Amino acid sequence: MRLRIWLHPTFIHRKPRLTRAGDDEYSGLTSPLAPRPSPLAPHSETGQTLVQFALMFFVLIGFLALAVDMGNAYVERRRMQNAADAAALAGAREMCLGQSEATVRAAAVNYLVRNGMAAADITTDDIQIISNRVVVTAHESVQTLIARLLGVVTINVDAQATASCTGANAACGLWPISFDLNLYAGVQCGQPMVVWNAAGDAGAVLCEIDGVPHEICDCYDCDLDNNGSDDFVVVTDIARGWMDFPSSNDPVYTDSCKAEGCGASELACRLRNGSGGRVELPACIPGLRGVKASAKDDVDARRGEVVQVGLYSGVNCATGSNCSGTDAESYYISSFGCVSVGGWVQSFTLNPKPGMSNDYKRINSKAIIATKECNSGSCVSFCGVGNGAPAAPWELRAAGLTD
Ligand SMILES: [Ca+2]
Ligand SMILES: [Ca+2]
Numbered sequence: 001m002r003l004r005i006w007l008h009p010t011f012i013h014r015k016p017r018l019t020r021a022g023d024d025e026y027s028g029l030t031s032p033l034a035p036r037p038s039p040l041a042p043h044s045e046t047g048q049t050l051v052q053f054a055l056m057f058f059v060l061i062g063f064l065a066l067a068v069d070m071g072n073a074y075v076e077r078r079r080m081q082n083a084a085d086a087a088a089l090a091g092a093r094e095m096c097l098g099q100s101e102a103t104v105r106a107a108a109v110n111y112l113v114r115n116g117m118a119a120a121d122i123t124t125d126d127i128q129i130i131s132n133r134v135v136v137t138a139h140e141s142v143q144t145l146i147a148r149l150l151g152v153v154t155i156n157v158d159a160q161a162t163a164s165c166t167g168a169n170a171a172c173g174l175w176p177i178s179f180d181l182n183l184y185a186g187v188q189c190g191q192p193m194v195v196w197n198a199a200g201d202a203g204a205v206l207c208e209i210d211g212v213p214h215e216i217c218d219c220y221d222c223d224l225d226n227n228g229s230d231d232f233v234v235v236t237d238i239a240r241g242w243m244d245f246p247s248s249n250d251p252v253y254t255d256s257c258k259a260e261g262c263g264a265s266e267l268a269c270r271l272r273n274g275s276g277g278r279v280e281l282p283a284c285i286p287g288l289r290g291v292k293a294s295a296k297d298d299v300d301a302r303r304g305e306v307v308q309v310g311l312y313s314g315v316n317c318a319t320g321s322n323c324s325g326t327d328a329e330s331y332y333i334s335s336f337g338c339v340s341v342g343g344w345v346q347s348f349t350l351n352p353k354p355g356m357s358n359d360y361k362r363i364n365s366k367a368i369i370a371t372k373e374c375n376s377g378s379c380v381s382f383c384g385v386g387n388g389a390p391a392a393p394w395e396l397r398a399a400g401l402t403d
Pocket of ligand 1: 223228
């Protein structure tokens with residue numbers, strides 16, 4: 001009998017849009033959806049009301065279903081999006097670590113399940129591995145509460161995410177030595193760099209042929225096994241620098257080696273332990289050229305390890321520095337790479353090539369052997385995300401979500 005209330009004139013007056021079709025006084029306000037008067041009137045009035053009631057009931061149920069079930073589906077879709085994001089990232093991370101496709105896939109499946117997707121619902125197509133990308137679809141059928149009264153028992157929700165393994169935007173635990181990016185990019189994968197490190201040798205190891213500067217190995221013999229290709233690249237202090245990493249404000253990545261100034265003990269600590277701080281690209285890091293003749297034990301402590309290094313594309317980017325003296329410099333770090341530490345050599349010998357003038361003498365120097373790493377599963381940032389740009393083979397990598 002509640003429908004009678006709707007027909008009361010005062011009520012209708014206040015809510016004209018609820019006016020029933022056929023009420024003359026208010027017929028101008030009749031809804032176009034209202035049923036036409038039945039030819040069976042007046043007996044049909046009750047039936048007509050019932051039809052209206054039924055229609056409104058279904059409309060009401062429809063709106064309720066929309067509110068409750070769609071709201072629920074929306075929440076579930078958010079959950080599936082989180083699952084897809086986490087799974088794609090986990091897969092891309094394994095990709096960066098150089099793992100097999102099966103491992104990439106397993107990591108993605110693991111994260112889908114951990115984030116609420118039923119294992120039984122996961123199909124092969126849900127995880128696609130395309131080049132350096134992992135595309136994950138998370139999906140589920142949400143049981144409806146209200147819409148099932150209208151025959152809709154489940155709503156399918158799905159979400160997709162793409163993550164890729166690309167160059168890293170940040171590094172932690174950097175070794176406190178950076179290389180000139182141009183020089184580093186030109187070194188062959190797996191080729192050792194002999195990082196010259198004796199006082200005065202930066203000037204001594206010069207190569208000029210007919211007055212034109214050349215690569216050091218054009219004047220000195222770097223092909224010891226005479227197979228026609230150089231066995232190493234000589235890096236003097238014009239192509240590398242010692243980093244004095246600035247304070248890290250990051251509460252997670254604190255730098256326990258940090259000390260005032262630019263001293264040898266701070267550098268030794270970092271050679272041994274790496275910098276705990278986080279360096280995000282691009283960065284201008286103060287430092288020194290020069291030599292660190294006392295670093296032998298600290299370098300040898302890392303022998304055989306792959307360490308992450310900054311690569312600079314410019315110098316003197318900073319106006320102030322903790323470092324002082326003629327060797328003080330700052331380095332514009334625009335990329336990261338990795339080297340495996342071959343250790344310290346107390347006396348590395350270079351012999352002039354046959355035919356060089358008498359100005360070129362045999363020279364010996366303390367040196368650090370650092371071999372350029374490419375496609376290494378150890379060359380992965382643990383505090384950065386992917387920068388989105390495809391990584392060079394030697395570049396420090398990280399996983400990141402891609403649009
Ligand atoms: Ca050779
Ligand atoms: Ca310092």
